Amino acid sequence: MPVIAMEVKKAEQHPNADSLRVYSAIAPGYEETQIVANLENIYEVGDIVAIALSNSILKDGTKIKPSKLRGIQSFGMALGKIVEPIGSDLSDRYCQKNIEKSVLLQKWPSIELLHNVRRNLAIAEKTPKVIYRAKIKLDGTNGGIQIFTDGRIAVQSRSRIITSTSDNAGFAHWVTQNIDFFAKLVGEEHLILFGEWCGKGIQKRTSISQIDRKIFVIFALQYGGRDGKSARLEIDPERISAVIPPHPDIFVLPFFGEPIVLDFGDREQLEKASDRLNQMVEEVERCDPWVKETFGIEGLGEGVVMYPQTDTLVEGISYAELLFKAKGEKHQVIKVKKAVHIDPEVAQNVEEFVELFVTEVRLEQALTEACAGELDMKKMGAFLKWVTADIQKESVAELESAQLTWKDVGKAVMNTARQWYQEKVKLL
Template sequence: MLLESMKASTPAQVTEIDVTEEINVSRIQLNDEREATPEASTPSTLFPKITGKVDDLIKNYTKRFGYRFSTKYPTIKLTGTVKLHGTHADIVIEPDNTVRIQSRNRLSLDVEHDNYDVAASLLPLKKEVLELRDRVKARWHQLNRPKELNEDDPVILAGEWIGPGVQKKVGISKLPKRCFVILSISINGHWQDCEKYTEIHNESAGIHNIARGGFFHEVLDFKDAVTLEKCKEKLMAHTMDVELECPFAKSLGISGVGEGIVWKAEYPLSEDPRFWLKSKGPEHRVTQTDKLRKGEMKAGAGEKAKVFAEAAVGEMRLMQAWDYLGEMGIKRDKAGTQAFNEWLVRDVEVEEKNSILEMEVDKVALRKAIAGIARTWYYRKLAE
């Protein structure tokens, strides 16, 4: 039934890859090898990619602390905030008071290279942004005295640009105008405890704080499979409530569905994004790979990769790749097929890394299967 339902919601697959696509798949592999070469560089200010799986967070936790557990079965306290379905954007304030707007993939947006007019809307608010920066620093000093603030690090107000025309079929798309919502704050080179910075906003200027949607609290207990499954069910119960009625939209007097929840481990562990995760309701999930079982996978590298690709690449992930082209200024035409495919391959390989290893999915075969899905969907989209 799972595979049947996935086939019903996934675009028709291409069973063969032509010579051009074979070359393109190889090019992605070569790019990966070059990117693996360590190079000294300034840490990127781009927002980190958040895993969507509880099991990935647990693996990161045990890898870091497994040999120092004070108890046999540790628990992780989680704090959740509403996940907003818009387009990601960050306000980066440099030490010299320079303000820039970055997207998920571009370090700098401007009025000529924008993403849903986020830069055009926020760059004129420099005075208000610098005032928010000063309030963030004042709050940090209040919480961390006598520690010193590193004035060489930028202050980052990471957030989501939401409102009419950005995304569809969610409550916040009914807002009368677009606005920026602060989701996370980085200062002194570390992500801060979001519950300690709830007053950082300027709603009259269209800059809100995600705290308006409230906080969720749960405990992740992974002493055994049964207990862990119950914890996952609790997280999903909150998520389903948000999908039914978005608390953030409701706080602004709007009724409509939400996307999900972003969960962070208890501070200071939450300084590290490896201990964040996101949970989405059925309408907004980009992957179904957590429902696959290794023993039920078809034999053969090609068949296994095809089933995995169909589970990993659904409509939401395909739309994210489509939006990526717009964000990067890549023309959406036949020539853009390669960039579209490359984004999908990398996104799947990053977010599904552990599942790919556990399922023993061949990477080359997976890239070919993703390319087939990408080409069929992309050409259909171009024809609309």
């Protein structure tokens, strides 16, 4: 079914929900259609609205089906006010052109700590000099927007393709509401906008959560990467800004500070550079400079992500293997003395390993990622799976330094995480 320009004939408050409204929309040649919608956009009688009718499939993959919301039937989705004549078919603008073609998740890489980058380079017998640029690490939720050459648009979180009906903090719904903007970016190459969906109501810890709305902050673009074609990454803020038209809720994250050279063949130089990076992280944690400059809000920052300059890449080593992050003390998922260090922490026993890795920050992150922030005993299995997989992935160097194996620590990690989750549920 299509997306049609329809006129609002009736607009009423939902009788069973303060946060919902009930609309009746009409257009020549179509039956009068009842829609239940939230208060993000409020329509009045006479407004012309894009209505996605039942069985249409939007560009972000959302399948529109009849549903009952708090006892009232809804037969479509309102996508926003428009200026087109009543009855106009807007399917080319809002709907997928080729729904049979699958949409595959293209993940932003998992970013290591510096000592893990150094270890991986040593295993590969590489000791390069790499020029890095820092960007502020924003406390939100990772998001991506895939823009296909055929006009389709797909939305993703860090771990899955999302839609307006299976969303992540409202990101897919927001993309759908701004589908015309993203349609302008369709080109000859597959394009992915990687960024952080952050702001009001997404996280609570840092100054970015104190702004008055949700925003999408782009930190990288990826070109290609489909149909056997190699991917090309763009991290330079000026070149990204040249591609992205102005939008009040879309920002391009700038570089922070000056370039830093890391010589992985010179331990003394690495230690001096690490001291400089730790000073940078402390500065950001005291007050996020980008949030202060952009929104006038002073407050806690999370840390930095270090991006290698693309002209200093290492043969045989992927770009992702050179990326690393450094978080301030209040955001560290590993309980370390300094944000940036070139050697792994050494745990003396299993108990110290658990204390090192099963931190409050990591457990809160697992609750967000695995359970969508919802404490429910039915979701504890997914929570424990996420925690153990995350720690197992990140702790290879620490296990080696402690002369331990995952078999030695896995049970203790799971028991500690389980106890934390159960205690949180009891407090509900």
